[in-house]
Ligand SMILES: Nc1ncnc2c1ncn2[C@@H]1O[C@H](COP(=O)(O)OP(=O)(O)OP(=O)(O)O)[C@@H](O)[C@H]1O
């Protein structure tokens with residue numbers, strides 16, 4: 001059986017008035033059924049844009065300009081919008097959006113909001129049935145089902161995030177993209193949410209793409225890791241191998257800069273700034289910050305080198321020349 005998701009050379013650009021932002025620029029990844037892929041990288045490297053693209057929900061002025069998204073063998077890039085909406089988006093692939101817990105409708109009960117998410121996609125479901133399912137979903141994410149009648153302001157941050165997870169899982173998708181699902185939560189609640197996602201994923205044999213800039217958090221849940229820098233994947237492989245033996249200088253620095261005592265606002269830190277994605281540096285995009293940069297790095301883009309089966313790194317240091 002082919003992998004559940006195969007992304008080939010995907011490119012997503014924002015055509016802003018100030019220039020073309022190449023947010024995702026030739027990304028290839030694969031996710032198997034039941035597998036968790038971690039997508040890591042600094043702020044602005046294109047993680048959320050990649051997530052949006054997989055659901056074909058890139059906000060304007062962005063659009064997919066190239067590549068393929070093969071989901072269970074079907075290319076979502078070229079699929080007519082109505083088929084995508086009817087058969088794939090939310091039903092088979094869903095997304096927990098970054099910051100969604102703060103975007104719940106304040107004047108409607110959480111039960112109504114979950115029920116509505118169900119009714120939009122399943123035409124034959126009555127309001128009553130949808131509310132019953134909402135209660136079951138709340139139970140599944142560890143919230144008292146009686147809470148269907150609660151409003152978002154009556155819930156803690158952790159509970160709101162559980163509601164958002166319930167909504168993303170309402171139609172029993174095969175793949176869930178979780179975009180920074182624990183940022184803005186305190187460390188204890190973060191761990192609870194990660195455990196919940198881990199359990200749900202196992203129980204439902206769901207595949208997951210977990211997006212975060214927090215490598216320590218990702219280590220606990222990921223089967224595979226893709227490290228992204230300035231719109232490109234720079235290292236990709238089984239997560240235990242990559243954590244044990246990071247090969248790309250950027251991954252090495254990212255792993256080294258995991259703070260020992262993590263405060264909620266303390267992010268990883270590497271000297272220098274990520275590039276402006278309208279005018280990325282020539283050659284290797286990391287070269288202005290790389291301690292090992294060579295002449296070739298400033299001129300030519302490094303190829304994706306297969307170090308061993310399923311383990312890749314895009315860096316001239318590993319090229320046989
Ligand atoms: N609507 C837009 N118009 C123009 N540029 C955009 C737009 N949305 C995002 N970008 C740019 O695209 C790039 C990738 O953004 P994206 O939000 O995907 O990054 P990210 O990795 O998710 O960052 P973060 O960790 O901060 O969430 C950034 O350079 C960003 O400025």
Ligand code: SF4
Nearest residue numbers: 284287290297315316
């Ligand atoms: S290709 Fe060159 S600049 Fe880029 S990460 Fe490797 S050594 Fe550094």
Ligand SMILES: [Mg+2]
Nearest residue numbers: 047048049098
């Ligand atoms: Mg983001």
